[in-house]
Amino acid sequence: MITKPFVCVLLGLCAAAASAGAAEPACVSLTGGWVRLPPPGMTMAAGYGTIRNDxxxxxxxVGVGSKAFDDVSLHETTLADGVSRMRAVETLPIAPGKEVTLKPGGLHLMLMEPVVKVTEGAELPVRLSLQDGRKVDGTLKVRR
Known part of the structure; x- marks a missing residue:
């Protein structure tokens, strides 16, 4: 027979587990996000910031998206034998307690086909998709 105190303890444990699981996505963040203001008529821009795994x-x-752009992807610029190359990055692992900086000349977001007007000072939404299904939301502030 299940007693009332047992049910209360069981419900308490379930609630604690659910709240711990719900808090976990907050341990990954995108901070300092920004976009360089593209020249007039340009249909692509680059996004930068810091992705932190706490x-x-x-x-x-494993993916990046935005309601402000039709196509968003993670890219890396490398320099080999004096030639600059850019390639798509399919997955970006981040160890616990570490961060990855998205910056000009290195890892960055390719933001293509804007669906909103990209103006100086605007804050554009971006969403990172993690391999385990979690989503991480951030913003990219447009600046010169």
Whole structure:
């Protein structure tokens, strides 16, 4: 027979587990996000910022999206033998307690086909998709 105190303890444990799971996505963040203001008529821009993993386990970014652009992807610029190359980055693992900086000349977001007017001072939404299904929302402030 299940007693009332047992049910209360069980419900308390379930609630604690649910709230701990709900808090976990907040351990990954995108901070300092910004976009360089593109020249008039340009249909692409680059986004930068810092992705921080304060989770207890490694995370992997597997996708990026935005309501402000039809196409968003993670890219990396490299320099080899004096030639600059850019390639898509399919997955971005981040160890616990570490961060990855998206910056000009390195890892960055390619923001293509804007669906909103990209103006100086605007704050554009961006969403990172993690391999485990979690989503991380951030903003990119447009600046010169």
């Amino acid at each position: 989770c207890k386990a490694a995370v992997t970014v």
